[in-house]
Amino acid sequence: MTPRRIRQIILEQSKRANVGHIGSCLCVVEILCALYDGVLRVNSPDDLDRDRFVLSKGHAALALYAVLALKGWLAESDLNTFCGDGSWLGVHPERPVPGVDFSTGSLGHGLSLATGAALAARLQQSQRRVFCLLSDAECNEGSVWEAAMFASHHQLSNLTAIVDVNGQQAFGLTRDVIAIPNLKERWEAFGWRATVLDGHCVRDLENALQDHAAQHYAPHVILAQTTFGKGVSYMEEGRPLTQTHLEIHSINWHYLPMSDKEYEIAVAEVGTQD
Secondary structure, eight states: OOHHHHHHHHHHHHHHHTOOOHHHHHTTHHHHHHIIIIIOOOSSTTOTTOOEEEESSGGGHHHHHHHHHHTTSSOHHHHTTTTOTTOSOOSSOOTTSTTOOSOOOSTTOHHHHHHHHHHHHHHTTOOOOEEEEEESGGGGSHHHHHHHHHHHHTTOTTEEEEEEEOSEETTEEHHHHSOOOOHHHHHHHTTOEEEEEETTOHHHHHHHHTOOOTTOOSOEEEEEEOOTTTTOHHHHTTOOSSTTSOOOSTTGGGTOOOOHHHHHHHHHHHHTOO
16 A cells, blocks of 8 residues: 555546545545554454544545555445445445444544544453544534543543644635644643644654553644645645636635546656655
């Protein structure tokens, strides 16, 4: 499993289905690669004692589907139904999909689900861990901080949150909608251990995600600094490649599908990356 192959699948399937949320998928690729290739203890999607993963930013589901396909839990024929009539593979993940532990997409709720799963593991005396990937914009939601307080109070050291700090959300740049500076200090004030790192360095991500040492009595949050649309130059810059798409603001690739020319260039750029 490589970040390049995951990005290729994201581009292929988003173009075939003619749907957006491409930039949101591309920026979390290394995070998912680190989780599924070196961190999560999951022998099969049906293993009752498996580690749990919650994709709170559910609009990045296509990136998760790509990983599940590379793990062999989704067939290529299933993947090719993405956003098709009658398919479980929608823009947001649904529980019936093999490897999807929680249906998500209502932003701000994923950490509450993960917190409940972490507490359940403790009550069942299970060694399973819980990981939750949320967006920086979700930190605008009060429910996130309610879950953060609960997890800290119960010292859920088997819980790790990963915040995709890409600086964008549906209605604009995060700093313009509701600025959330000093995220590290904010999480620490709620009783969490906080780590800031490059969200595109798989090695650093794996090291941080494995940090569940017994001496810790607090949940862990990883603030993963990422580039929106990572791997595709015009998406990273937040602009359409051609006049086919009108430039309304700098977050075009939160929603827009690709034109044929945009797809061609995106595939070519991703194909040259390690």
